[in-house]
Amino acid sequence: MPEAGDGPRRAGAPRRRGAVLEEAILQAAAEVLRESGVAGLTMDEVARRAGTNKNAIYRRWPNRVALGVAAYRRLAAExxxxxxxxxxxxxxxxxxxxxxxxxxxxxxxxxxxxxxxxxxxxxxxxxxxxxxxxxxxxxxxxxxxxxxxxxxxxxxxxxxxxxxxxxxxxxxxxxxxxxxxxxxxxxxxxxxxxxxxxxxxxxxxxx
The missing domain is CATH 1.10.357.10 (Tetracycline Repressor, domain 2)
Structure with missing residues (x-):
């Protein structure tokens, strides 16, 4: 069953869910951190870049700081x-x-x-x-x-x-x-x- 909460998508594009959607969210959050720092990390901006909505993010991370920590660990795992x-x-x-x-x-x-x-x-x-x-x-x-x-x-x-x-x-x-x-x-x-x-x-x- 498709994951609820995925945002608008291009016609014919497959609906993302599970790990694929989570990866897109983390990638978007990491990009925001690199460009704008912690102050610029907002759920709205991450949702926009990930092509999803805030509900899909909040189901995984309760707030922007928790999301930021997860995204930073992704950046640091070099x-x-x-x-x-x-x-x-x-x-x-x-x-x-x-x-x-x-x-x-x-x-x-x-x-x-x-x-x-x-x-x-x-x-x-x-x-x-x-x-x-x-x-x-x-x-x-x-x-x-x-x-x-x-x-x-x-x-x-x-x-x-x-x-x-x-x-x-x-x-x-x-x-x-x-x-x-x-x-x-x-x-x-x-x-x-x-x-x-x-x-x-x-x-x-x-x-």
């Missing part, structure tokens, strides 16, 4: 290459510099806007910080870097802990959210790695 310099410190700095570059880009502005708009909605904040569906995220990359360090004998078997893997990016995020800087200086990234991350790793050297 392949992340894991560095392999042969040194845990250099791998960590490379990953943190990449994250810093992303956060200082328009994508970072979108993410900060979504975090602010989510406000006191814990499930949306959790979704923003959770790994993307393909599992190829910064946290997965940090875990891989730690695993390689263990294999080289540079870290103990207890080092690849989720809390340890997430700490550097969490601290970087805190710099943006609490200080409001357009980009975090490289000296701060080095401090995060040398003064916090590496001591955490070495502190778990006993497993």
């Amino acid at each position: 392949e992340i290459t894991v560095p392999d310099t042969g040194s845990l410190r250099e791998d960590a700095l490379e990953l943190l510099r990449r994250a810093n570059s992303t956060w200082s880009s328009p994508y970072g502005e979108i993410l900060r806007g979504l975090i602010a708009a989510a406000g006191g909605t814990p499930e949306l904040l959790t979704e923003l910080r959770a790994p993307a569906a393909d599992g190829d995220t910064y946290e997965a990359a940090w875990t891989a870097v730690l695993g390689r360090a263990v294999a080289r004998g540079e870290a103990g078997p207890g080092a690849p802990h989720p809390r340890v893997a997430s700490a550097p990016v969490a601290l970087l995020r805190n710099e943006y959210m609490t200080r409001g800087v357009p980009v975090v200086p490289d000296a701060v990234l080095i401090e995060i790695v040398d003064e916090i991350f590496l001591p955490l790793v070495h502190g778990r050297s006993g497993g």
